[in-house]
Amino acid sequence: MTSKSVSTSFIASLILLPVAFALAITAGGASASNQLTLVLFGATVLVEVLALFRAVSARKLFSSSDLGYITWTLIAAFLVIRLIAEARLVTLNFNLAPKYVEDSSEWIFFYVIVLRYLYTLSDLLFVGALAATIRAYKSTGLKFGLMGRDYLYILLLWTMPVLAFVFKDNLFYSHLGDSYITTYRLVAVTVGTLIASLCIVVRRYASQMGGGAIARVWNMVVSAGIARTASFVALALMTNWWRPGALFFEQYLLWIFACCWLMAAIYQQQVLPRAIERPVVVTA
DSSP states (O other): OOHHHHHHHHHHHHHHHHHHHHHHHHHHHHHHHHHHHHHHHHHHHHHHHHHHHHHHHHHHTSOTTSHHHHHHHHHHHHHHHHHHHHHHHHHHHTTOSOOOOTTOOHHHHHHHTGGGGHHHHHHHHHHHHHHHHHHHHHTTOOOOOOOHHHHHHHHHHTHHHHHHHHTGGGGGOOTTOOTTHHHHHHHHHHHHHHHHHHHHHHHHHHHHTTOHHHHHHHHHHHHHHHHHHHHHHHHHHHTTTOHHHHHHHHHHHHHHHHHHHHHHHHHHHHHHHHHHTTTOOOOO
């Protein structure tokens, strides 16, 4: 699996998936489009599994004394916890576990409602990875700083949680049928925006270190963070007037999230062997 083959397949999927959705909803209506969305969810989880394996491989290329090792250890932990959360969602989406209703037992409440915050826990691990990366760059003693357009990008990013809060009533919709989903999605979009903002900082630092392949890694991470945060906003903006489309485009953006993480891990594996040949510090 090379970065070229993955990126080519990824770009093709960005075109083919909306076409497949248009055909499904035209031929079979909401039921067919929802089935396509469910299949896309399954494919997204599989890509996240591949991304985890690649992230673990990238971690092994660092020395345990390198700050980059800490970063990719936390990234691997982020993906592991996220996949545990995804496994829970698989059981719910494919009716392998009971759904929550108002008089459900405490165990069902815990499984359906509380355990969704595993995603938040994984996000916090990724925040730690970003903090470690920023610390690694600053430890070089070089002077790093953001450019004006970086602040503009960050400002634009923070419009997404604002939009989510404005349209928070739309976030209530959930096929899992509980009233707690809105709070979770507002938390998720806020933490996700924080992550995307920190990614922009790391990406700028990487470019100031010379850019190139390392910056390409963080370009993918930035894209992943933005796509995930945008998935909640798409759901909030579209649910009232086009529910099947809202569900599909939410999952479509999560597909982009997973693919970007896979590409980031592959790019990191390509960067490090070349960097080890020279006596330089690699902090990506």
